[in-house]
Amino acid sequence: MTTSAMTDGKESSKSLGNSGLASIRVRLIGSFILVLTVATVASVVVVRAILVSRADQRIDSELVQEAEEIRRLSTGSDPDTGRPFEGRVRRIFEVFLERNIPARHEAQLTFVDGEPFLRSPSVVPYRLDHDADLVERWGTLEESDRGRVDTPAGPVEYLAVPLRDEGETKGVFVVAAFRDLWLREINPAIAGAAGVGAIVVLIGSLLAWRLADRILGPVNQVTQAARGISESDLRRRIEVSGSDEIARLAQTFNEMLDRLEDAFTTQRRFIDDASHELRTPITVIQGQLEVLGEDPEDRRKGIEIVMDELQRMNRFVNDLLLLARADRPDFLSLDSVDVSALSEEVFTKARSLAERQWKLDGAGRGVIIADRQRLTQAMMQLAQNATQHTAVDDEIAVGSRVQNGEVRLWVRDSGTGISESDQASLFDRFRRGRTDRASSEGAGLGLSIVKAIAQAHHGRVELVSRLGHGSTFTLVLPVDQPELIQGVPE
Numbered sequence: 001m002t003t004s005a006m007t008d009g010k011e012s013s014k015s016l017g018n019s020g021l022a023s024i025r026v027r028l029i030g031s032f033i034l035v036l037t038v039a040t041v042a043s044v045v046v047v048r049a050i051l052v053s054r055a056d057q058r059i060d061s062e063l064v065q066e067a068e069e070i071r072r073l074s075t076g077s078d079p080d081t082g083r084p085f086e087g088r089v090r091r092i093f094e095v096f097l098e099r100n101i102p103a104r105h106e107a108q109l110t111f112v113d114g115e116p117f118l119r120s121p122s123v124v125p126y127r128l129d130h131d132a133d134l135v136e137r138w139g140t141l142e143e144s145d146r147g148r149v150d151t152p153a154g155p156v157e158y159l160a161v162p163l164r165d166e167g168e169t170k171g172v173f174v175v176a177a178f179r180d181l182w183l184r185e186i187n188p189a190i191a192g193a194a195g196v197g198a199i200v201v202l203i204g205s206l207l208a209w210r211l212a213d214r215i216l217g218p219v220n221q222v223t224q225a226a227r228g229i230s231e232s233d234l235r236r237r238i239e240v241s242g243s244d245e246i247a248r249l250a251q252t253f254n255e256m257l258d259r260l261e262d263a264f265t266t267q268r269r270f271i272d273d274a275s276h277e278l279r280t281p282i283t284v285i286q287g288q289l290e291v292l293g294e295d296p297e298d299r300r301k302g303i304e305i306v307m308d309e310l311q312r313m314n315r316f317v318n319d320l321l322l323l324a325r326a327d328r329p330d331f332l333s334l335d336s337v338d339v340s341a342l343s344e345e346v347f348t349k350a351r352s353l354a355e356r357q358w359k360l361d362g363a364g365r366g367v368i369i370a371d372r373q374r375l376t377q378a379m380m381q382l383a384q385n386a387t388q389h390t391a392v393d394d395e396i397a398v399g400s401r402v403q404n405g406e407v408r409l410w411v412r413d414s415g416t417g418i419s420e421s422d423q424a425s426l427f428d429r430f431r432r433g434r435t436d437r438a439s440s441e442g443a444g445l446g447l448s449i450v451k452a453i454a455q456a457h458h459g460r461v462e463l464v465s466r467l468g469h470g471s472t473f474t475l476v477l478p479v480d481q482p483e484l485i486q487g488v489p490e
Contacts, residue, residue: 032204032211033205052186056179063158066100066106067175097120107128111171128156141162142162142169144161146159154178155179155180160172218249219246238254285306339402343364350380350398353384356386357396358397363400364408374453375409382450385447390415391415397412405480407475411472417466454475459478
């Protein structure tokens with residue numbers, strides 16, 4: 001990748017990071033404000049509906065109360081004479097209007113012989129007794145009428161009650177309420193609710209902004225840390241505080257950086273070691289080809305050296321390919337393996353590696369699920385490794401045991417042993433113990449291959465060694481592999 005492309009990528013990442021966080025902030029705050037606004041509007045609507053309903057109930061109650069009072073009065077006595085009204089409807093209306101004060105925004109009207117008679121002195125925005133349609137409607141009523149009419153002053157709720165004597169209508173009493181004036185009284189309460197809602201939305205918006213800062217702050221730190229990371233500097237970490245989801249995100253990101261740093265370190269070390277291991281045979285081959293002369297014997301010796309170095313390079317490349325395939329599903333070809341037969345086979349093959357005091361410690365009895373060829377390869381690698389750390393008179397033993405759902409396959413030698421400082425990194429690629437530099441012909445990949453084979457079988461490699469007292473390498477594997485356990489019916 002070119003420098004300009006990397007720069008463009010960083011600038012693009014920075015732009016996307018900033019716009020992404022801004023977009024998240026806008027969505028968070030916008031959603032919070034939207035919820036608060038909807039809740040506030042809904043609250044105002046509900047409050048208004050409740051107040052309007054109560055106002056309508058109060059209007060209806062006032063109308064019914066006035067109608068009941070006129071009915072009671074019509075069955076009573078004249079306060080001046082003490083005698084019953086006896087159908088004198090004009091006198092009933094006079095007494096009623098003298099005694100009763102209409103409620104606010106309410107008008108009381110009377111009709112005699114179809115014409116307006118007396119009305120309450122209340123101040124209203126519209127004279128209902130001057131409306132010809134209403135006069136005609138109310139003046140000739142025969143039955144009580146409860147309804148609403150539209151006027152230039154707005155809707156009017158009314159209750160008209162005819163007063164009858166001997167089956168004949170003598171007059172009509174009407175009580176009317178101007179609804180808009182009643183509802184106008186609840187406007188301050190609605191405005192107050194709306195004002196409180198607006199304050200809540202404002203305060204909620206500020207809190208949402210603060211909350212977005214707290215939520216996105218660590219995310220921004222993650223973004224800045226990711227932007228500042230390069231292949232040469234993976235040491236930046238995010239400060240983790242608390243135990244919430246953001247803290248876990250930061251912790252997970254730091255763990256990812258730890259793995260990336262280990263991966264890049266391993267990669268750089270791998271490239272350096274691989275380059276070093278390949279440089280020597282390439283140099284030898286180049287030197288031999290440059291001095292290759294015409295003499296047949298010199299040419300034969302030179303070609304032998306070149307072929308030997310090429311074979312060593314080929315082995316090295318094959319080992320690298322094997323390690324690269326170790327994580328692939330097809331790395332193992334699993335089948336039933338007889339542990340005793342495998343142990344004897346490995347022992348027989350290992351005896352041909354070098355002249356040593358070979359011994360079969362024991363052959364475990366049982367059948368396991370494994371890749372026989374890979375296990376043989378691992379055991380032979382351990383045996384080959386043992387020959388490089390022992391002399392002719394030293395003992396090398398091969399053995400196996402099956403117990404507690406595990407199989408243990410080991411190679412034991414009485415050679416030079418391995419120091420504790422070397423044991424920790426012995427299974428890393430291109431790592432060899434300090435005592436085997438002169439005797440080892442490999443590139444330090446043998447034990448890495450053994451470890452890869454063990455791990456592919458869901459197992460491990462154990463090492464017990466002490467300088468001057470030899471070493472014991474043990475493959476510890478489960479008897480059954482998880483993949484086959486899941487596929488075999490009970």
